[in-house]
Amino acid sequence: MSFKSRLMVFTSVWFCLAVALIAFTYNWQKQTIELRTKQSLHKQLATHMREDNPLMIGSDYNPVALKSIFHTLMLLGPDFEIYFLDAKGNITTHAAPEGAQLQSSVDVEPITQFLNDEPFPILGEDPRNPAQNKVFSVSALKEGETIMGYLYVVIGSTQHSAIAASEVDPPYLALAGLVLVSIIGFSFGVYLLVEKSLMRPIQRVTNQLQHQAEHDFQLTPDFTHQVKELTPIADSYHLMAKHIQQQFLQLEYQSSHQRQLLLQLSHDLKTPLSSVLGYLETWKLQNKQDPLIDVAYRNCDKLSNQLHSMLQLAKQETPLLSYEYHPVDIATLLAQSAEIMQSQFNRKQVMLKLDVAPELQTIGDKVLLERLVANLLENALRHSPAHSTVCCQAELTTNKADIRFRFTNLVEPNAQGGSLGIGIKIVQSILLLHHSYLETKQTDDEYQQSFTLPSTDLVSLV
Structure with missing residues (x-):
């Protein structure tokens, strides 16, 4: 993907995730605050219902009369569902419509937390919707110190939940659509801004550089007048x-x-x-x-x-270099180069040893390769002490695809000229033309230079 595409995708994904996280956090906070407020507001609801409508006389109560009272109270407060529980949380009386699905008991643990004044919101079971816990108000019905039962009021009836869901979904969908359109619009705006202010100038500069490289770097006067970045x-x-x-x-x-x-x-x-x-x-x-x-x-x-x-x-006014690549016999190449350098080796009393595998051939420019070998032999001779040996090896590599050349010599501590100088640049240039490079290894007393050339068994003439 291009930079502008990656930028647009990243911006869109980032904003979607950010909006989803913000919406989730906001909704969670809103629901928590709403539940805490609702439960705090109706904390004494069950107590007031119990005091205003005596439900029990001693340990006795009339289920029919109690159900009638619950029905009347639920008509007055349709957001409440009222249940009478025994001490173990079993539902004994309720005012739910006939045929309504209703569980037989309610967990007493949240009721205990409510009566112990633990922090709100405290969610309890909804007998008509067991999968969804709701805030509630509860009052204990006692005889002396013994709890005979509970007046359990669920705040937020099933009817309330259905109406709220039908009213809330359309605004949420509209809000989600508006957020999505805003994200896409913002991403498209960022894309246009980057395209106009960055990508197009970069492409223009690239085209100018390419044009100038093709015309000897002749700069136009307005080249430096680019965007600020x-x-x-x-x-x-x-x-x-x-x-x-x-x-x-x-x-x-x-x-x-x-x-x-x-x-x-x-x-x-x-x-x-x-x-x-x-x-x-x-x-x-x-x-x-x-x-x-x-x-x-x-x-x-x-x-x-x-x-x-x-x-x-x-x-020639503008001399052009040309190279001719032909099969080159390695043994002949090294022998002729050694023959030319032999007098210099004799003067310094250094022995030149050739170790060449038979029938080795490569593809290359013979003149350049002769110059390459001559420079390496001259470098080895310059750094070698008297009465030492310079070893020149040529052999096939393990995969039989290349020929490995090694020039090894001892190092004289006070040798004149610490490096090849311009010679190393010539060697590297020649090897570059033959798709190779020079490797150098040096220890305290030994110096080795090596390179590889392709064998004619696996190369073809171009």
Whole structure:
């Protein structure tokens, strides 16, 4: 869900829950206060009925006369239902209509609480509606100290409950409908406010940023004139874009300057390099095969090709880098890189050990991978003490899907250059182009750099 949808749903649900909780609390408080008030107001009702209408003479009473009295009293007070109970709470006399469902007894515990003046409201059983307890008034009928029975008056008759329910439901439904409409209206208003004041400006800024990114971050004059909440973001982006423009100008100047230097350097190196390459080729034709001459000739030829490529790139106004991904034999790649670096290892008296599993191949740009291995070997040699060993390993991983490369060397405490510097950025960039990354582990006396490349068994040429 989008932010505006989540906001609208959250607002609606929150208000519905809040209204339901408030309504429940209000209704509960209202009912409690109403019951307490009603019971307090009619607390002495049963006593007055008993005193004004003698119900018993000694331990005797006339049920027929008593029922007539109850009927008369209920006509005068239709909100009351009057019952005569014995000492155990059994109903002995009442004025309920013929055929009315009536339970035979009433729980005496609430009556005892009422007579002991415990806090109101105290709810007792309604003989005509056992599922609903109601407030009541009660008076004990005694002979001496012995309770002979109770005059039990239920406040809020069945008729009263039916009339109240029919009168209360329509207003409650109207009130609930009004609250629901208010909630929906408020949520819709919040939605429109967020949409107009926040979402649309954010979308507009996003579109402007995308447009500016596609046009070299050329900012429009009114870019910083956004809504108040987005002004800090717009100002920060404006500063960033100005900094990017400065860097563009600086890079353009550096690129132009380097292109001129590269053209001059290429012309200066082309003639002597061609001469050296010609002498080496003549030596190979006139003499027996010499491994040292072969290595020198191969490196000079490689340098000549690279110089030719650099010259062509320098002649272009906006040189474009292109990469060619082909199957690369790992053993050959590492052997040639080690051959180039061997003289430097010999000068420092460091042994280079290659441990390469047979028939390993990957997909990649061979020139970039050669540069990658050369940088890592150079870094390992720089940090290694004399008479130590640099180990270069290449093997399949457990799942046979990748090739794991490890470059391990001992660490010389006073080695010059504590890091690869620009070299590490080149290595990381090359690995990024091959969908990999450099992992580094270092202890007090050992340094290890590793990465993985996909095996040709599970990759396809794109």
